[in-house]
Amino acid sequence: MFSGLREKVGQVLVPGDEFCLEIPETLSLSEPMKPEKVLLGPGLKRKGDRKLLVVKSGVLRHKQPHVFWVENQQRRYVPARGETVIGIITVKSGDVFKVDVGGSEQASLSYLAFEGATKRNRPNVQVGDLVFAQFSVANQHMEPELVCVDSAGRANGMGVFGAGGLLFSVSLGLIRRLLRPRSDVLSDLQKLLPCELVVGMNGRLWARASSVQQTLVVSNLLQSCDTMSPPQRQQLFRRAAQGAL
Amino acid sequence: MSDSKLSKNLLRMKFMQRGLDAETKKQLEEDERRIISDEHWYLDLPELRARENLILEERSLVSCEDLKYGRFSFQGFNPEKLMVMMNPKEEEEDKQEEEVSCMQLDVTDEEMALRYESLVGSMRKKFSRKRDQTSEDVDIKRVFLKPQD
Numbered sequence: 001m002f003s004g005l006r007e008k009v010g011q012v013l014v015p016g017d018e019f020c021l022e023i024p025e026t027l028s029l030s031e032p033m034k035p036e037k038v039l040l041g042p043g044l045k046r047k048g049d050r051k052l053l054v055v056k057s058g059v060l061r062h063k064q065p066h067v068f069w070v071e072n073q074q075r076r077y078v079p080a081r082g083e084t085v086i087g088i089i090t091v092k093s094g095d096v097f098k099v100d101v102g103g104s105e106q107a108s109l110s111y112l113a114f115e116g117a118t119k120r121n122r123p124n125v126q127v128g129d130l131v132f133a134q135f136s137v138a139n140q141h142m143e144p145e146l147v148c149v150d151s152a153g154r155a156n157g158m159g160v161f162g163a164g165g166l167l168f169s170v171s172l173g174l175i176r177r178l179l180r181p182r183s184d185v186l187s188d189l190q191k192l193l194p195c196e197l198v199v200g201m202n203g204r205l206w207a208r209a210s211s212v213q214q215t216l217v218v219s220n221l222l223q224s225c226d227t228m229s230p231p232q233r234q235q236l237f238r239r240a241a242q243g244a245l
Numbered sequence: 246m247s248d249s250k251l252s253k254n255l256l257r258m259k260f261m262q263r264g265l266d267a268e269t270k271k272q273l274e275e276d277e278r279r280i281i282s283d284e285h286w287y288l289d290l291p292e293l294r295a296r297e298n299l300i301l302e303e304r305s306l307v308s309c310e311d312l313k314y315g316r317f318s319f320q321g322f323n324p325e326k327l328m329v330m331m332n333p334k335e336e337e338e339d340k341q342e343e344e345v346s347c348m349q350l351d352v353t354d355e356e357m358a359l360r361y362e363s364l365v366g367s368m369r370k371k372f373s374r375k376r377d378q379t380s381e382d383v384d385i386k387r388v389f390l391k392p393q394d
């Protein structure tokens with residue numbers, strides 16, 4: 001049904017390309033007619049009933065059984081529901097914190113959205129703190145909202161953090177490469193130094209190692225290996241392993 | 246007061262509901278429902294089935310590419326964080342235990358000595374009986390002191 005899309009997997013698409021989902025012309029009487037669903041990831045939008053429109057330029061990717069998306073490179077983050085990001089608290093007003101996540105507007109974080117927080121027991125959050133939180137509401141019509149608990153009420157690693165580390169920003173492509181199931185960058189970094197890393201999907205990274213110099217080494221490595229090919233990156237990491245430590 | 250004399254509106258009020266028995270309650274509810282369903286308008290059209298959308302949209306990359314959770318700890322730097330990838334629930338408990346043990350180690354020897362000084366006195370007072378208490382006070386004789394000019 002979506003053979004046109006399948007052919008283009010791995011090829012470069014540009015905004016404005018359209019795909020039409022065809023209806024099979026022959027209906028088999030023996031098998032029940034099961035309409036196949038298509039799940040569109042970022043970069044693809046639905047247009048009408050059976051048409052797809054490409055809205056980002058990049059390479060088309062496919063995952064079984066029927067997930068398609070366009071992989072592209074950008075630095076500007078657009079909030080999406082369910083993504084975990086690193087935010088900076090900017091305003092503390094009454095019951096709600098305003099958090100800067102690098103999007104077009106600041107997200108709101110309620111003080112009750114922390115683990116073990118009640119009206120009497122407020123969380124210890126100050127202006128300027130770093131929080132690792134998840135979007136509960138994020139669309140183009142409403143102000144984005146963050147929470148620091150999952151649906152069961154547990155923190156799950158989210159919340160305020162950041163004593164003694166360094167926050168820096170990288171492109172979204174590197175973030176994706178770090179968070180992939182079998183990531184080369186992450187395994188290279190693992191062999192290098194003992195350190196702690198928090199990855200926010202809004203392009204922000206926070207790193208902490210045992211000394212200030214090592215923390216700077218980690219941050220410089222990650223920022224520079226953004227635009228490198230794998231062999232260059234491995235050479236860089238090897239040089240860092242010999243030189244800095 | 247029998248039920249027939251009171252109006253239906255009065256019977257429907259909350260403070261009257263406790264006095265009523267189950268039957269009259271049911272009667273009232275049925276009458277209400279009948280009135281409401283008669284008042285509702287409905288279109289006399291054939292049933293339209295909503296068309297299933299074959300194309301679903303997903304805004305986030307997390308489910309597309311199976312991205313991992315964002316906190317990592319390498320070479321045992323922060324041992325609790327290592328567990329986040331595999332067992333996110335255990336992480337918070339470990340952190341709390343560590344905090345408690347850290348606080349206990351922070352009491353210095355001086356503080357312990359100071360505390361024991363006061364502790365001995367207060368423990369002695371606790372076990373002294375009433376007769377012993379009064380004898381202590383009698384020792385201090387209170388005499389009137391003339392104010393000096």
